[in-house]
Amino acid sequence: MFQSSTSHQKNAIKIRISSERNRLAIPLHGGGRVIFFIRVEANHETMNTAIAIENSDGVSWEDELHIFTLVATHRVRKETIVGWVEEKADASIRSGVVKRQLNATGTPTQISYRVDLLSSDSPCASERRRKAKLGSEVYNVGAGIQAAMKMALCPFDPASASAVVSVAPEPVAGIDLGNLEDLSEPLSALLKHVSIFTNLISKLSEVRKLATLARSFYLMTSPRFTPYAKFACSILTMAQTVANAQKARDGQLRELMKVTTDVFVFANKLKLPVLEHHHQTVKLLTLQTTECAYFIRDYTKQQSFIMRAGSTLLTGGAINDKIAEYQKKFKDLQAAFHHDSSLNTEIAVLRIAERLEQIALAAELDDLPYASARFDIQEQCLDGTREAVLEPIFAWINDSDVNTPRVLLLSGNPGIGKSAIAHTVSQRFNQLRRLGSSFFFLTEQPERSPDKLFTTVARDLADLDQGWKDALEEVVGSRALRRTASIREQFEQFILRPIQRLPPRFGPVVIVIDALDAVADPVARHMLVSILSSRAAEFPSHFRVLITARPDSDIREAFRNRDGIKWLAMETLIDKKSDLKAIEELFDNELSDVPGLKWKDKLCHKLVEKSDGDFGWAAFACKFIKGTSGRITSPSDRVRRLLSKTKAIDNIAHLEADDSESESEGFFHDPMHKLHNIWYQHHQDFPMNVNAVPSFPVPRAGTPERWAEPLMGPNSNYSSQFVDAPQANWNFVADFAHVLHT
Numbered sequence: 001m002f003q004s005s006t007s008h009q010k011n012a013i014k015i016r017i018s019s020e021r022n023r024l025a026i027p028l029h030g031g032g033r034v035i036f037f038i039r040v041e042a043n044h045e046t047m048n049t050a051i052a053i054e055n056s057d058g059v060s061w062e063d064e065l066h067i068f069t070l071v072a073t074h075r076v077r078k079e080t081i082v083g084w085v086e087e088k089a090d091a092s093i094r095s096g097v098v099k100r101q102l103n104a105t106g107t108p109t110q111i112s113y114r115v116d117l118l119s120s121d122s123p124c125a126s127e128r129r130r131k132a133k134l135g136s137e138v139y140n141v142g143a144g145i146q147a148a149m150k151m152a153l154c155p156f157d158p159a160s161a162s163a164v165v166s167v168a169p170e171p172v173a174g175i176d177l178g179n180l181e182d183l184s185e186p187l188s189a190l191l192k193h194v195s196i197f198t199n200l201i202s203k204l205s206e207v208r209k210l211a212t213l214a215r216s217f218y219l220m221t222s223p224r225f226t227p228y229a230k231f232a233c234s235i236l237t238m239a240q241t242v243a244n245a246q247k248a249r250d251g252q253l254r255e256l257m258k259v260t261t262d263v264f265v266f267a268n269k270l271k272l273p274v275l276e277h278h279h280q281t282v283k284l285l286t287l288q289t290t291e292c293a294y295f296i297r298d299y300t301k302q303q304s305f306i307m308r309a310g311s312t313l314l315t316g317g318a319i320n321d322k323i324a325e326y327q328k329k330f331k332d333l334q335a336a337f338h339h340d341s342s343l344n345t346e347i348a349v350l351r352i353a354e355r356l357e358q359i360a361l362a363a364e365l366d367d368l369p370y371a372s373a374r375f376d377i378q379e380q381c382l383d384g385t386r387e388a389v390l391e392p393i394f395a396w397i398n399d400s401d402v403n404t405p406r407v408l409l410l411s412g413n414p415g416i417g418k419s420a421i422a423h424t425v426s427q428r429f430n431q432l433r434r435l436g437s438s439f440f441f442l443t444e445q446p447e448r449s450p451d452k453l454f455t456t457v458a459r460d461l462a463d464l465d466q467g468w469k470d471a472l473e474e475v476v477g478s479r480a481l482r483r484t485a486s487i488r489e490q491f492e493q494f495i496l497r498p499i500q501r502l503p504p505r506f507g508p509v510v511i512v513i514d515a516l517d518a519v520a521d522p523v524a525r526h527m528l529v530s531i532l533s534s535r536a537a538e539f540p541s542h543f544r545v546l547i548t549a550r551p552d553s554d555i556r557e558a559f560r561n562r563d564g565i566k567w568l569a570m571e572t573l574i575d576k577k578s579d580l581k582a583i584e585e586l587f588d589n590e591l592s593d594v595p596g597l598k599w600k601d602k603l604c605h606k607l608v609e610k611s612d613g614d615f616g617w618a619a620f621a622c623k624f625i626k627g628t629s630g631r632i633t634s635p636s637d638r639v640r641r642l643l644s645k646t647k648a649i650d651n652i653a654h655l656e657a658d659d660s661e662s663e664s665e666g667f668f669h670d671p672m673h674k675l676h677n678i679w680y681q682h683h684q685d686f687p688m689n690v691n692a693v694p695s696f697p698v699p700r701a702g703t704p705e706r707w708a709e710p711l712m713g714p715n716s717n718y719s720s721q722f723v724d725a726p727q728a729n730w731n732f733v734a735d736f737a738h739v740l741h742t
């Protein structure tokens, strides 16, 4: 094992490991596929190299590890240590390739490795510099614990970060600020145990998923532990970097980390069935750790934050009280494991609980128009799906860099799954008590109108945060103002003004606005799009506003190349392979019990292929196959029916014709959805002229001919409705008719 000397600890060391060809003669037990990997241990942390498989040349790795100690392991069904080397990482081993005999193998086995000091222009060093310069670590939250560990353990190079190390501020009264370097050790230990825990509960999630998936597709209530544990790890990792880079100390914070670590050490010793039994406590533990991680990250990072807050409510006393509350919560959680009881309390969150001073006159917030337009737990992404889209969104939310764009536009074509993402993000941050507000526009629900957006957001924020409530009550002023219908005035008075009065906050506050494209009123839409795209920078740095929309031309134009805006196109993020796998799982769970349907049958697997990764279609297919009314009664016939038709929207009408009694609600039954899809299919652009379209009476069932009838026949009752429509609509009508006939 390499023993790192103190003098080397601050340097990044690269270890390149490769076995000597034909020399890794390790006795294999029991046959089967043998996988080799190298486990490296350093400072009580472990990590594995990529997997290698033996071939005629032996086994070799080309991997870079930025830590010091090394153990080689060999896995035959279960993990077995087949040999190791132990060595001091002194100058002698940095003189080129080193060959060593592995200890503890039956047959003499040699491996060779090289240890290099990283040059200052190596990717690792420049990556570290880049991140240090940004002042925060940007992590792909979902990339997994190993990645987080890798980043965390990349030894800190003071030279590369010195340009950005800030000078510790004067201590604020009541807060013991000293040398933060002292925090890196407890933080490291906490990170290690959170990471072990993440791996542990990922297995638990698997167990739970089986049970969950057996339930209805739409009812996804499974506790989603792993993402939070990953959050916590990633956020703690950021804190660790900052803790390394800055000079301060806080004994209480260290104590909090110790208490938290103790809980994880304890929890990590529990067996899976026990954790399964305590799933509510496990969930609370992961949520509480994430909340605590935000606190530790921002506390260690933002001395100026504390300075500014010092004069208000974030005095040392308030922070100390909160740390004590966090500690108590963790102790309660540990006790819940001990006493076989479950905790049903909410997590402790640092909020400004006391009232702002000098509030002139508290106004009645009920006067502010409010729309019930929040997220719906049943509309979330199917568990484990769309991680490739969710992860960059979580990383953006958790990025503590003050320059992070406040607004993220997630664009995507109709039915691609934008709203499902918006519901998922809302739900996850709601559980963390960090969802400021969520507003889902729906064409068919006009009460979710644009002139209620900002007032609803303002009231939701007031429910979340007493400080916001105070600030809002103070600024809303007269009744006339509270009832203003001007979107701009609402934004300025009910969002921006309270923001300016607020002291800084710990951790992110997330606001989700879904389906901006569904705002039909052109004047209101123009105003909303303009405000959201041009005034993003006025939100405070911990605000994250996620907006989803189809890529209509007005939205594209407004959000393109704007400061403070991040734009992700869903099409570029989707991982089709994993979508297909998730759809297969969905079909498996939904259809395997359907009487008379042999799910394992090739026919059914063709459904997966046919879905082409489209969750909307997959959900529709399940519903259709399980339907009990209509002319086609046998589920297998229904499958055949689905497979015999193209996936084009118009053929769903055909299916309905044969099964006219089948459920008529749902994704493909929404006439507006169909019309938008057909428009997009032909123009690759939005918007179509939505004003004329709602008046089009799309029959809920019928053959394509019947659908086309109102458009095609000059004497038709319906076609007269289009006589006054602008030319653009005639183009649309022509396209629509064309699609129906092809």
Ligand SMILES: Nc1ncnc2c1ncn2[C@@H]1O[C@H](COP(=O)(O)OP(=O)(O)OP(=O)(O)O)[C@@H](O)[C@H]1O
Pocket: 379, 380, 381, 382, 383, 385, 386, 412, 413, 414, 415, 416, 417, 418, 419, 420, 421, 515, 550, 614, 615, 616, 617, 619, 667, 673
């Ligand atoms: N990851 C997912 N897991 C389960 N269902 C999904 C997923 N993604 C999408 N769906 C389902 O697919 C259908 C279409 O998704 P969604 O409404 O989110 O699309 P959209 O991009 O918002 O469409 P639109 O632009 O028309 O509003 C819905 O029934 C939704 O529940």
